Amino acid sequence: MQSATLFNELVKNRRSTFPKQFIPGKQVADELVEQILINATWAPNHGQSEPWHFTVFSGKGLEKLASFQSKLYKKSSGDHFKEDKYQKLQQNPLLASHVISIGMKRTTTKRIPEIEDIEAVACAVENIYLSVTAYGLGGYWTTGGITYVEEAKSFFGLDEHDRLLGFFYIGHIAVPSPPAIRRPLTEKVTWVKG
Ligand SMILES: Cc1cc2nc3c(=O)[nH]c(=O)nc-3n(C[C@H](O)[C@H](O)[C@H](O)COP(=O)(O)O)c2cc1C
Numbered sequence: 104m105q106s107a108t109l110f111n112e113l114v115k116n117r118r119s120t121f122p123k124q125f126i127p128g129k130q131v132a133d134e135l136v137e138q139i140l141i142n143a144t145w146a147p148n149h150g151q152s153e154p155w156h157f158t159v160f161s162g163k164g165l166e167k168l169a170s171f172q173s174k175l176y177k178k179s180s181g182d183h184f185k186e187d188k189y190q191k192l193q194q195n196p197l198l199a200s201h202v203i204s205i206g207m208k209r210t211t212t213k214r215i216p217e218i219e220d221i222e223a224v225a226c227a228v229e230n231i232y233l234s235v236t237a238y239g240l241g242g243y244w245t246t247g248g249i250t251y252v253e254e255a256k257s258f259f260g261l262d263e264h265d266r267l268l269g270f271f272y273i274g275h276i277a278v279p280s281p282p283a284i285r286r287p288l289t290e291k292v293t294w295v296k297g
Pocket of ligand 1: 117118119120243244245246247269280283
């Protein structure tokens with residue numbers, strides 16, 4: 104198959120795979136995760152800001168993440184606390200092989216608008232999604248739990264002006280996601296030709 108055709112298939116077949124669909128705890132080699140992160144860093148970014156900051160949790164590190172995020176959720180959720188959410192924050196990391204925190208770090212003094220650094224990180228995450236798909240692995244981006252809790256940032260190496268944008272879970276697939284649908288392109292595109 105031509106590489107463009109292969110790429111089109113890869114993009115179309117990329118699906119989010121959630122922790123309950125993983126083979127619990129089955130390991131992905133660190134070298135492979137490193138390659139996935141190298142691919143992430145080839146994403147476009149404005150003014151060479153390379154504004155991504157990742158922390159990779161694996162092995163016992165997953166227990167540290169589970170403990171940190173469930174405790175902080177309990178402390179910070181107040182009246183919104185939900186027991187099932189707390190349990191998921193404690194258990195989901197342990198189903199994965201690796202969990203990567205996705206941070207936006209303001210790295211440059213050039214006046215790049217914050218939204219553009221956030222957009223660059225989102226491009227990096229799509230590269231992660233596609234790389235995971237290419238390796239036949241599963242994964243998904245979650246912005247749940249403690250993602251937007253200010254106090255969480257420092258645990259993930261982020262400062263006041265940076266942002267935590269969520270977590271990418273990676274695992275071996277036990278139960279594949281069903282194919283997805285997208286609404287027709289005509290609903291979403293306007294062509295202007297002269
Ligand atoms: C910015 C962003 C945040 C997301 N946050 C969550 C989340 O918190 N929980 C979740 O289950 N899925 C989350 N997802 C994954 C979506 O649920 C998933 O992309 C969607 O179901 C479409 O499925 P697909 O990725 O297979 O196309 C997020 C996706 C994006 C792009």
